[in-house]
Amino acid sequence: MTILVTGGAGFIGGNFVLDWLGGCDEPVVNLDKLTYAGNLLTLQSLAGDARHQFVRGDIADSALLHQLLQQYRPRAVLNFAAESHVDRSIHGPDAFIATNIVGSFRLLEAVRDYWQQLPAAEQAAFRLLQVSTDEVYGSLAPGDAGFSEQHRYQPNSPYAASKAAADHLVRAWHHTYGLPVLTTHCSNNYGPYQFPEKLIPLVLHNALAGQPLPIYGDGQQVRDWLYVADHCAALRTVLAHGQPGEHYNIGGNAELSNLQLVHTLCALLDELRPGAAPYATLIRHVADRPGHDRRYAIDAGKLQRELGWQPAESFASGIRKTVQWYLDNAEWVHSVSSRSYRSWTQRQYGAS
Structure with missing residues (x-):
């Protein structure tokens, strides 16, 4: 028994691989292109572990996908x-179309070909889990109920549109070909190993x-903020017990404004690593990004009712663990803070 994980050197994928192998001995084949946001240091604790097979490659590489599926038979x-970064999708949407849409299509086709060749019992047990986002649903007004699985797709950024397109392909491959798929929609993740272009590690850095x-x-x-370990637990639950063709929303029950979040981070840093002045004095408001969605909120009631999952961490406990991890792992942070990343942040946010 083996699973194939694509994007398993990134933030959520890397955390999932570590979580999976921390809880069971079922091997993982980990396919990752190692773009700027992929980092093998995230997986360094698995060096020499026979349960983890890392392959550098692109999900848009059909030949490689067919080879891996036939070789490892997941x-x-x-x-x-x-x-996955909205700002980058605004400045350069091409890569989002190539990976999130074309790559997903080629993955679906390779998996369909593999699945159709399996014996009946293995076909019935097989699953493809598409890890999506709440951003496909668009934006909510302040008093609106959280996104449910019935909420219509209204993507507002090139990133969200590319993920919505991939989700539609996944749905079509289920309804047209019978491929047993599962789709999850998570809210904003936070936790260890997150690339510092995202808000929480950016602020800490x-x-x-x-x-x-x-x-x-x-x-x-x-x-809505979701601790990444809770997300991993939800994915394990959906993979084990979800119904093919269904969508499941995953949220952390922690709605905060960006300003509230940054003040929370500053207060934790004041406590855990005090500086010469309160960190909140460093806060600067910059020009808003185009098409910035005002509010996301997740209704994860279906996942709780049908599969029994709920987050184990409160936001207070999860964010404290996260800040402490970044304080304790300066080497990892330094390794991803390359010159190209610094150039990106300078261009995105300016000097103010």
Whole structure:
């Protein structure tokens, strides 16, 4: 028994691989292109572990996909591989179309070909899990109920549109070909090993360096925050017990505005690594990004009712663990803070 994980050197995929092998001995074949956001240091604890087979490659490489599926004969495929940063999708959508849409299509076709050749019992047990996002649903008004699985797709960024397109392909391959698929939609993840272009590690990285803490617009954009280990537990639950063709929303029950979040991070840093002045003095408001969604919120009631999952971490406990991890793992942070990343943040947020 083996699973194939795509994008398993990225933030969520890497955490999932570590979580999976920390809880069972079923081997993982880990396919990752190692773009700027992929980092093998995330997986260094698995060096020499026979249960983990890393393969550098692209999900758009059909020949490689066919080779891996035939060689390792996985019972499940989990697709984490994606370009995922909204700001980058605004400046350069091409990579998002190539990976999130074309790559997903080629993965689906390779998996369909493999699945159709399996014996009947293995066909019935096989699953393809598409890891998607709440951003495909669009934006909510302040008083609206959280996104349910029935909420219509209304993507507002090139990133969200590319993920929505991939989800539609997954749905079509289920309904047309019978491929047993599962789709999950998570809210904003946070935790260890997150690339520091995302808000939480960006704020921690800049604060510890005494650099400005950029907040888009008025900072009142609201997100639901999900600790990545809780997300991994939810994915394991969906893979084991989800019904093919179904969608499952995964949320952390923790809605905060971006400004509230940054002040929370500053307060934790003031406590755990005090500086010469309160870190909140570094906060700077910068021009808002185009088409910035105002609010996301997840209704994860279906997952709780039908499969019995709920988050183990409160936001208070999860964010404290996260800040402490970044303080304790400066080497990992330094390794991903390359010159190209610094150039990106300078271009994105400016000097203010």
